[in-house]
Amino acid sequence: VGPLVLPCAPPDGSILSASLCSPAADILRNFYHTKRVGNYLIGRKLGEGSFAKVREGLHALTGEKVAVKVIDKRKAKKDSYVTKNLRREGHIQQMIRHPNITQLLDILETENSYYLVMELCPGGNLMNRIYDKKRLDERETQKYVRQLVMAVEHLHRAGVVHRDLKIENLLLDEQDNIKLIDFGLSNCAGILGYSDPFSTQCGSPAYAAPELLSRKKYGPKVDVWSIGVNMYAMLTGTLPFTVEPFSLRALHQKMVDKEMNPLPPSLSTAAICLLKKLLEPDPNKRPNIHQVMADSWLQLANKNTGAPYLNRIHIEEINHTVLLHMTERMGYKHSEVLSAVLTNRACHTLAVYFLHRSLNTIGSTEETCSFFIMGCFVFYDFPNCSQAMIQSAP
Numbered sequence: 001v002g003p004l005v006l007p008c009a010p011p012d013g014s015i016l017s018a019s020l021c022s023p024a025a026d027i028l029r030n031f032y033h034t035k036r037v038g039n040y041l042i043g044r045k046l047g048e049g050s051f052a053k054v055r056e057g058l059h060a061l062t063g064e065k066v067a068v069k070v071i072d073k074r075k076a077k078k079d080s081y082v083t084k085n086l087r088r089e090g091h092i093q094q095m096i097r098h099p100n101i102t103q104l105l106d107i108l109e110t111e112n113s114y115y116l117v118m119e120l121c122p123g124g125n126l127m128n129r130i131y132d133k134k135r136l137d138e139r140e141t142q143k144y145v146r147q148l149v150m151a152v153e154h155l156h157r158a159g160v161v162h163r164d165l166k167i168e169n170l171l172l173d174e175q176d177n178i179k180l181i182d183f184g185l186s187n188c189a190g191i192l193g194y195s196d197p198f199s200t201q202c203g204s205p206a207y208a209a210p211e212l213l214s215r216k217k218y219g220p221k222v223d224v225w226s227i228g229v230n231m232y233a234m235l236t237g238t239l240p241f242t243v244e245p246f247s248l249r250a251l252h253q254k255m256v257d258k259e260m261n262p263l264p265p266s267l268s269t270a271a272i273c274l275l276k277k278l279l280e281p282d283p284n285k286r287p288n289i290h291q292v293m294a295d296s297w298l299q300l301a302n303k304n305t306g307a308p309y310l311n312r313i314h315i316e317e318i319n320h321t322v323l324l325h326m327t328e329r330m331g332y333k334h335s336e337v338l339s340a341v342l343t344n345r346a347c348h349t350l351a352v353y354f355l356h357r358s359l360n361t362i363g364s365t366e367e368t369c370s371f372f373i374m375g376c377f378v379f380y381d382f383p384n385c386s387q388a389m390i391q392s393a394p
Contacts, residue, residue: 031058037115038108039348042068047168051076052184057117064355066105069116089183090116092160094346097311100151102171102179105351117351121179123172126234130167135237135264138271144170145231146298147178152227153289154309156220165226166207167233205248206239210281213252221283224292228278235271236264240279256281270297313341322356 033041043056046067057068069089076082093104093116106117123129126144130136136144148170155162164182171179209225211218232240240260243250260279263272274297280286293300318341326332332349340349 027063028058028060033058036060037068037110037113038106039351040066040068040106040108040115040117042070049184051079051082056120059351059355061352062355065120066351066355067102067118067120069118071114071116073112073114086114090346092183093118094344095311096155096158096160097313097344098151098154098309100147100178100180101154102181103354104346105354106348107346117346118181119173119179119354121171121173121181123174123176125168126170126172126178127167129172130234130237133237136234138235138266138268141231141234142271142297142299144178144234145227146300148180148227148230149289149292149298149300151178151180152223153293156223156289157308158311161220162223162226163212164204164207165223165230166204167230170230205251206241209283210252210255211283213248213255218283221286221288224278224286224289225280227292228275231275231278232260232263235267235275236261240275255279268297270295273297312344315342318342319353319357322353325356326352 028041031041031043033043035042039060041058041060043058045053045055047054052069052071055068055070057066058064059066071086073086076086090104090107093102097103102121103119104116105119106115108115108117148165152162152165160183162180162183164184165180169180169182171181173179205213207226207229209218209222212222229240232238238261241251241254242261243254258279258281260275263275274292274295277287277295278292287295292298315338318338323334323337326337326349327334330352332352336349337353339345340347341353344350
């Protein structure tokens with residue numbers, strides 16, 4: 001077996017020599033993948049939908065894992081709505097920045113596929129957590145619903161309606177915090193110039209508001225209803241409205257008649273009260289997301305929620321250690337990095353910045369050796385490291 005040749009793509013395209021610890025080489029060598037797209041190795045399947053698959057990916061320059069949503073353009077062509085709005089999800093996620101919403105890092109496109117590269121949430125989705133526990137206790141549910149409400153409030157403040165809030169779209173990061181994903185059905189209320197007048201039936205029926213099922217015009221309050229369904233699912237492990245055999249008409253009627261399935265007797269009065277508010281079938285009587293935030297059960301009044309989370313990183317928030325490494329060690333232009341980060345523009349520069357930042361080991365000489373291919377550094381004097389050639393991608 002010849003020496004390990006790793007893909008690296010500094011802006012100047014030069015071939016650089018760098019030191020690699022053997023664990024670094026092992027990560028790349030042992031990562032199961034079916035192909036490489038750009039600077040990413042595309043690995044095992046994490047999830048699948050009608051037109052897209054989500055796969056585990058590996059960023060070859062940093063050795064950091066990512067999630068890659070692969071949209072099959074050939075399959076998408078069979079649905080005019082999907083074809084028309086293929087790039088909407090990427091556009092929306094570049095507009096949004098919030099700690100409870102997944103960060104879009106990069107966008108790539110080939111003849112047959114469209115790739116959205118996002119941060120990977122190692123905790124899996126909340127559905128698996130509920131399966132394992134049968135149901136969540138009220139305190140844990142309170143934490144997750146609070147984070148979901150804050151994420152949705154942030155979206156609505158930006159003029160975005162998600163329209164597909166469901167347990168499967170709630171992931172958990174390494175700190176056990178909610179990360180909202182899948183903006184494939186989101187609508188920007190005209191911000192991006194899309195023509196959807198909030199009248200398209202979207203989302204999963206079990207989580208969809210009555211006005212959605214009845215094909216009436218609707219607004220942001222459809223997300224409020226879905227928060228209620230998610231809250232119920234967390235507390236009970238089941239859905240609030242079910243019919244056998246399944247029928248949309250019968251499901252809609254149950255919602256309108258407020259025939260909610262039973263709740264655990266141990267639930268607090270405050271939790272039951274909020275659930276009933278969220279699952280109010282009349283959108284005119286249902287609270288908006290700002291009114292939901294004021295509910296006592298969420299205890300958001302005790303948090304610093306007065307100042308909205310900004311969709312753009314302020315210049316003072318830039319990680320200057322990462323910026324320095326990218327410009328001095330990797331050959332990126334200072335203005336190029338600042339432009340990508342400050343505008344949240346999904347591209348390889350943004351991916352490199354965020355994946356560097358997530359490792360949080362730059363600047364520590366004790367950890368330089370384990371900080372293997374971060375920016376193709378040239379380090380020769382650390383023990384237990386083996387040299388390898390890092391060659392730019394063709």
